[in-house]
Amino acid sequence: MSEDKITRTSTIDFKVHLNQERMPLQIDWDATDSPLEGRKDCKAILLSIWDGEAKQALRIDLWTKEMQVDEMQHFVFQTLATLSDTYERATNDKENAAEIRAFSKQFAEKLALFKAKK
Numbered sequence: 001m002s003e004d005k006i007t008r009t010s011t012i013d014f015k016v017h018l019n020q021e022r023m024p025l026q027i028d029w030d031a032t033d034s035p036l037e038g039r040k041d042c043k044a045i046l047l048s049i050w051d052g053e054a055k056q057a058l059r060i061d062l063w064t065k066e067m068q069v070d071e072m073q074h075f076v077f078q079t080l081a082t083l084s085d086t087y088e089r090a091t092n093d094k095e096n097a098a099e100i101r102a103f104s105k106q107f108a109e110k111l112a113l114f115k116a117k118k
Contacts, residue, residue, distance in 0.1 A: 014045060016062060024064045043067040044075055073111050080104035 010033045017026040028039045044063035051058055063072065081104040088097035108114060 015039075024062050027062060027064060043071065046075075046079055074113060077104055077108045077111070077113055080107060 010031065012029065012031045014027065014029045016024050017028075019025050026041065027043065027045060028041050029045075030039045034040075044067050045060060047060040049058045049060075050056075067075075081101065084097045084100035084104065087100060088094060091097075
């Protein structure tokens with residue numbers, strides 16, 4: 001029987017640069033295990049945290065004013081689509097993971113995210 005013990009730690013660091021009204025102007029991040037060197041810019045963060053004691057999800061949703069509506073639509077679609085993979089890996093519930101995938105596909109179709117380009 002193997003015993004779980006911490007053998008290393010990893011850090012993910014977000015910096016949110018705000019204006020006087022506390023609106024994000026720039027977001028950058030770095031992670032100790034990232035294959036990319038140095039800090040990377042991003043336009044949005046959707047971070048979900050599970051509080052096991054309170055049995056509730058906590059979220060941090062931030063985006064810069066540079067984030068365009070079409071980018072946010074794609075970002076939300078991709079988040080939903082990959083959430084189905086996360087859910088399936090964590091629960092082995094293939095049926096409901098397929099439901100999440102189907103919903104994300106319908107969402108993309110409704111927003112015409114993949115319309116043919118002329």
